[in-house]
Every structure is written in structure tokens, then in C-alpha cells.
Amino acid sequence: MGKSRVEQKNDITRRQVYHFLLGDPGMANYADKVIKKLEPDAIKDLKKWNRKFNEPYTDDEVRTLLYLSSIVDELWENQIKLRQTIERETQDHLSVFGHEDTVEDSRTTIRQKR
Numbered sequence: 001m002g003k004s005r006v007e008q009k010n011d012i013t014r015r016q017v018y019h020f021l022l023g024d025p026g027m028a029n030y031a032d033k034v035i036k037k038l039e040p041d042a043i044k045d046l047k048k049w050n051r052k053f054n055e056p057y058t059d060d061e062v063r064t065l066l067y068l069s070s071i072v073d074e075l076w077e078n079q080i081k082l083r084q085t086i087e088r089e090t091q092d093h094l095s096v097f098g099h100e101d102t103v104e105d106s107r108t109t110i111r112q113k114r
Contacts (some may be wrong), residue, residue: 017065018072023053 028046030036038045057065 005076014070016068016069017062018069020069021065023050027053031061 028050030043045101
């Protein structure tokens with residue numbers, strides 16, 4: 001049997017995980033005395049959740065985070081290509097002082113630009 005997509009992606013030597021995929025001890029850190037007085041039990045639960053959420057990652061979780069980071073890279077590259085294509089297809093050449101537009105079909109309509 002062939003490798004799954006996750007296993008194939010994990011073969012890529014990626015050593016960094018995007019920070020927005022990770023927990024942070026400062027997340028939902030309510031230090032305000034008023035909030036603590038209003039909801040002491042909720043704050044206690046939140047602190048417990050935060051400690052659990054920020055525990056060290058297992059090897060499987062690290063592999064998943066690396067995989068997700070590689071997908072982010074892939075999506076970003078696709079977005080760049082799409083933006084370049086859109087710009088190329090919708091850009092008009094314009095005459096500006098010191099530079100005359102000599103392209104005959106440079107003025108496109110909105111419909112031609114899709």
C-alpha cells in the first residue's frame with residue numbers, strides 16, 4: 001500500500017511550526033481583579049484548561065503540526081500564484097507622462113477582466 005497524504009507530507013523536512021497553530025500560556029489570561037471576583041470558578045476552570053492546552057506535544061501532535069504547517073505553505077503558494085494570474089489578466093497598460101502606452105488591446109472592460 002502507498003503512503004497516506006499525511007505520511008507523504010511528513011517526509012518533507014520541515015522543522016518549524018507556525019505559531020498560530022500552537023497554544024500560548026498568555027491566551028485567555030485574565031489578571032483583572034474585577035473579572036476574578038465576578039467569575040472565580042470560571043477563571044479557575046480557564047486556568048486549568050490553559051495548563052492542559054499548553055502541555056508539551058506528543059510526537060504524533062508534532063507530526064500533525066508540521067503537516068498542517070506544510071499545508072499552510074502550500075495554500076500560501078497557491079494564493080500567490082492565483083494573485084499573480086489575476087493581476088496579469090486584469091492589468092491595463094496606461095499612458096503616463098514620459099511613458100506612452102503602445103499596446104493596442106490594453107484597455108479592457110470589466111467583463112473582459114472577469
